[in-house]
Amino acid sequence: MYDAIVIGARCSGASTAMLLARRGHRVLVVDRSSFPSDVISTHFLWPHGMSYLNRWGLLEQVLAVTPAQTEIDVVNDGIRLTGSVPAELLRAYFRDLHGDDSGVVRTYASIRRSVLDQILVQAAAKAGAEVRTNFTVRDLIVEDERVVGIRGRTSDGQLVEERARIVVGADGRNSFVARTLKLPKFDERPRCTFAYWSYYSGFRPETAQLHRRGRLACAVVPTNFEQNMVLVWGPSEWSREFRADVPGNYQRALDFVSPELGELVRAQGTREERIYGTLDQAAFLRPLHGPGWVLVGDAESFKDQCTAIGMTHAFRDAELASAALDRWLSGGATIDEAMASYEGRRRGQDAAAYYDYVCTLAEMRPYRHDELQLFVALRGNQQEIDRFIATHADVAPVSEFFQASNLFLLNDAAKETSAGYPIFEDFAATSRMYQQNLFA
Structure with missing residues (x-):
C-alpha cells in the first residue's frame, strides 16, 4: 500500500512525487514514457518557476546546461517595453501562496523537456519515490465510490495492481484519470491560438523577445544545445489557412510581426529540427479533487500557450498539492480539510482573474x-x-x-x-x- 500513486512523471507529477517523498511518504509515480524524452511544450519558466526549482535544490542543475536571463522584451505593434519581474513582487507571491519567500530568483529560462523532465524524475527517485517508466495505466480501482489504486502494464508486459491512500492525476490536458472518472469540463474557452515553432542555431539573442502585430505574434528565446526556440502563433480560426503552407507561412509570419527577427532567422539561422505545431489549445477547468483522487497541472486547468505559464503553474500546483496532502497523510488534517485548503489557494479570485486574462489574450484580437x-x-x-x-x-x-x-x-x-x-x-x-x- 502506497501513500500516494502519481500518474504522470513530468513537470507536475514528478515534482509532486518528489515533494511527497521528501516528506517521508511512500510514493509510486508512473508514466507511459521513458526518460529523457521530449513532449509538445513551449517549455518556458518564468522567474517564479525558476524559484520553485531553487526552493527544491534543482536550479543549479538546470542552469548548468540552460541559458537564463533576467530581462525580457515585449513589443506590441512596435511599442517596445523592456523589463524584468521585481524581486519584491516575487517574494510577495510566495508569501501569499506558500507562507514563505525562500529561494526567490529573478531569472527566467526556456528549458527543453528532455532536459527538465529528466532532472525532475531523477530528483523524485533520489527522494525515495518509486519511479516506473514505460508503464501504461489501464484502469482505476474504485471501491465504494472511492479511487483506491490503479491497474496497469509494466515495461515487460506484466499486468499489475497497486493501491494507495490517494491517486494524483498529473497526466496532462487529456488526463486518463479525468476521462476514466468522467470529470466534466467547465468554464471552457474555445477561442484560442494555433502555434508553430522550431529550433535554430547560428545566433543568440541577449533576451527573450515577444512580438505582436495585429492578430499574429512571434517569440524567440535561447534554449538548450546552443539553440533558440522560435515560435509564431495566431487565432485558431486562421489555422487551416496557415497549415496549407507551414514553412512558408511560418517565415512570412516572422517577417510581418518582426521584420528584424524574420531577417535574423533567414540570414543567420540554421533550423535544427522540424517545425512542430499545435492547433487546439481551448482552455478549460476540471474539478480539483474527489474521493481518493486529486488533479494537478494541466489535468485540472489547461490554458492557451500565449503567456507560456503552463510549467510554472505545474510547479505551483505540485507544491500546493503536496503540502496539503502531507497535512492529511501526517495526521494534521482530515482529507476534506486538506483538499479545501488546496482548492482555496488554487481557485481564488486572483487565479480566476488570470485565467480570464490568458483566455482574452488567446483570442488574438487586434489591440485597440x-x-x-x-x-x-x-x-x-x-x-x-x-x-x-x-x-x-x-x-x-x-x-x-x-x-x-x-x-x-x-x-x-x-x-x-x-x-x-x-x-x-x-x-x-x-x-x-x-x-x-x-x-x-
Missing part, C-alpha cells in the same frame, strides 16, 4: 487605440513596466494593475513625461473596459 495608449504610457516608467511584466506572468494580481486608480496614475505620469500629451482621455472608461474584457 486605448490599449496601445496604455503601452505608450508605460514607456519611461520602469517600475510600471516591470509590474506589467509581473502581471502578465501571474506574479502580481491582474486586477491590481488594471484597476482604475493605477491607470489614473499611469495617465498622470505619462502626461508629465510627454509634453502634456493625454494618454487616456477617460481612465475610468479604460479601466471598465479591461474589467469587462478580462473578468466577465
Whole structure:
C-alpha cells in the first residue's frame, strides 16, 4: 500500500512525487514514457518557476546546461517595453501562496523537456519515490465510490495492481484519470491560438523577445544545445489557412510581426529540427479533487500557450498539492480539510482573474487605440513596466494593475513625461473596459 500513486512523471507529477517523498511518504509515480524524452511544450519558466526549482535544490542543475536571463522584451505593434519581474513582487507571491519567500530568483529560462523532465524524475527517485517508466495505466480501482489504486502494464508486459491512500492525476490536458472518472469540463474557452515553432542555431539573442502585430505574434528565446526556440502563433480560426503552407507561412509570419527577427532567422539561422505545431489549445477547468483522487497541472486547468505559464503553474500546483496532502497523510488534517485548503489557494479570485486574462489574450484580437495608449504610457516608467511584466506572468494580481486608480496614475505620469500629451482621455472608461474584457 502506497501513500500516494502519481500518474504522470513530468513537470507536475514528478515534482509532486518528489515533494511527497521528501516528506517521508511512500510514493509510486508512473508514466507511459521513458526518460529523457521530449513532449509538445513551449517549455518556458518564468522567474517564479525558476524559484520553485531553487526552493527544491534543482536550479543549479538546470542552469548548468540552460541559458537564463533576467530581462525580457515585449513589443506590441512596435511599442517596445523592456523589463524584468521585481524581486519584491516575487517574494510577495510566495508569501501569499506558500507562507514563505525562500529561494526567490529573478531569472527566467526556456528549458527543453528532455532536459527538465529528466532532472525532475531523477530528483523524485533520489527522494525515495518509486519511479516506473514505460508503464501504461489501464484502469482505476474504485471501491465504494472511492479511487483506491490503479491497474496497469509494466515495461515487460506484466499486468499489475497497486493501491494507495490517494491517486494524483498529473497526466496532462487529456488526463486518463479525468476521462476514466468522467470529470466534466467547465468554464471552457474555445477561442484560442494555433502555434508553430522550431529550433535554430547560428545566433543568440541577449533576451527573450515577444512580438505582436495585429492578430499574429512571434517569440524567440535561447534554449538548450546552443539553440533558440522560435515560435509564431495566431487565432485558431486562421489555422487551416496557415497549415496549407507551414514553412512558408511560418517565415512570412516572422517577417510581418518582426521584420528584424524574420531577417535574423533567414540570414543567420540554421533550423535544427522540424517545425512542430499545435492547433487546439481551448482552455478549460476540471474539478480539483474527489474521493481518493486529486488533479494537478494541466489535468485540472489547461490554458492557451500565449503567456507560456503552463510549467510554472505545474510547479505551483505540485507544491500546493503536496503540502496539503502531507497535512492529511501526517495526521494534521482530515482529507476534506486538506483538499479545501488546496482548492482555496488554487481557485481564488486572483487565479480566476488570470485565467480570464490568458483566455482574452488567446483570442488574438487586434489591440485597440486605448490599449496601445496604455503601452505608450508605460514607456519611461520602469517600475510600471516591470509590474506589467509581473502581471502578465501571474506574479502580481491582474486586477491590481488594471484597476482604475493605477491607470489614473499611469495617465498622470505619462502626461508629465510627454509634453502634456493625454494618454487616456477617460481612465475610468479604460479601466471598465479591461474589467469587462478580462473578468466577465
